[in-house]
Amino acid sequence: MLDTRLIVGSLHLFALGVGLGGLWSRARALHDSVRRSGEPRALGRAYIGNAWWSAALLLWLITGVWWLGNGAENLTGIYGIDAGFVLKMGFFAAVVAFEAWPTTKMAQWRLSGAAPKARELRRVEAISYVQCALVIGIVVAAASRSEARAVAGAAASLIKTARTPTTPEREATGEVAPITPSGTTTVTPSDLALLTQEIAMPLPGIDPDSLRSSFNAPRAGGLRRHEALDIMAPRSTPILSAAKGRVLKLFTSVAGGLMVYAADSSERFILMYAHLDHYASGIRDGMRLERGDSIGYVGSTGNASATAPHLHFAILRSADVRRWSKGTAIDPLPLLRDATARVRP
Numbered sequence: 001m002l003d004t005r006l007i008v009g010s011l012h013l014f015a016l017g018v019g020l021g022g023l024w025s026r027a028r029a030l031h032d033s034v035r036r037s038g039e040p041r042a043l044g045r046a047y048i049g050n051a052w053w054s055a056a057l058l059l060w061l062i063t064g065v066w067w068l069g070n071g072a073e074n075l076t077g078i079y080g081i082d083a084g085f086v087l088k089m090g091f092f093a094a095v096v097a098f099e100a101w102p103t104t105k106m107a108q109w110r111l112s113g114a115a116p117k118a119r120e121l122r123r124v125e126a127i128s129y130v131q132c133a134l135v136i137g138i139v140v141a142a143a144s145r146s147e148a149r150a151v152a153g154a155a156a157s158l159i160k161t162a163r164t165p166t167t168p169e170r171e172a173t174g175e176v177a178p179i180t181p182s183g184t185t186t187v188t189p190s191d192l193a194l195l196t197q198e199i200a201m202p203l204p205g206i207d208p209d210s211l212r213s214s215f216n217a218p219r220a221g222g223l224r225r226h227e228a229l230d231i232m233a234p235r236s237t238p239i240l241s242a243a244k245g246r247v248l249k250l251f252t253s254v255a256g257g258l259m260v261y262a263a264d265s266s267e268r269f270i271l272m273y274a275h276l277d278h279y280a281s282g283i284r285d286g287m288r289l290e291r292g293d294s295i296g297y298v299g300s301t302g303n304a305s306a307t308a309p310h311l312h313f314a315i316l317r318s319a320d321v322r323r324w325s326k327g328t329a330i331d332p333l334p335l336l337r338d339a340t341a342r343v344r345p
């Protein structure tokens with residue numbers, strides 16, 4: 001079965017290819033039009049190239065917005081944004097901003113019917129080359145990111161369903177078979193009870209009773225809440241997996257720096273660890289975790305102050321852990337207090 005993500009992702013990449021072709025042919029046709037002045041067919045070709053480029057830009061925008069809206073980028077809040085995304089969107093904004101003048105000018109030429117000035121032709125040509133470079137920049141920025149991978153991943157899963165993976169295969173790679181997604185992000189009392197059974201302090205030796213909750217602390221001038229627990233600790237303090245489960249994603253975000261997203265063993269929850277100084281050696285996506293396994297070391301990567309290394313620890317109720325940063329945030333501190341009280345003699 002074809003999934004929507006594969007279709008939209010493919011269309012998005014297709015639009016990119018068509019758009020680049022249209023943009024380039026617009027530039028080349030304008031070049032010819034200036035060189036062989038008054039050659040009406042060159043200008044006609046420029047209009048055709050422009051039409052392809054405009055249509056592709058529109059398709060690109062629509063599929064891109066769908067992509068964002070459907071969480072395929074895993075952009076849930078500020079921690080889901082990495083440098084590649086910022087770069088990509090910056091380039092895209094520049095492409096669109098540069099397009100305002102050529103679009104206006106070309107529409108004017110067509111409507112007036114008069115021969116455009118050579119100076120203006122050259123200017124649209126030059127802008128088109130700059131846009132081509134920016135589009136290539138977007139491709140480079142995106143190559144390390146989700147579209148390419150998501151399309152490849154969706155295609156791979158199509159092939160995979162055809163040859164159902166066997167248990168020994170999973171065992172050999174140390175991966176955990178995913179559990180059927182729960183489909184809800186609503187937090188129930190039984191969720192909290194389960195979490196209390198499952199989790200432990202990610203930084204050993206720290207008494208959760210000594211910590212203050214910063215879950216509801218305002219961030220970004222009150223635009224969002226912190227929705228996590230900050231645990232101050234010296235740089236390079238080992239961070240232990242708070243629960244049994246598996247690594248979902250090792251991610252580098254602008255705000256969170258080096259991060260680990262992990263699922264608990266029920267795969268109803270996502271445990272998120274941010275600002276790591278470095279990862280534990282050998283840690284990788286999909287890897288099985290036991291509670292207490294070392295996953296990394298406290299640091300100040302991302303937007304943490306270099307003088308205040310800490311672990312930013314969050315718990316999310318997830319509908320589907322394949323969307324590894326999406327879910328309802330749960331205050332970790334009361335759970336950690338209950339969990340610690342439970343094991344205390």
Ligand SMILES: [Zn+2]
Nearest residue numbers: 228229230312
């Ligand atoms: Zn924090």
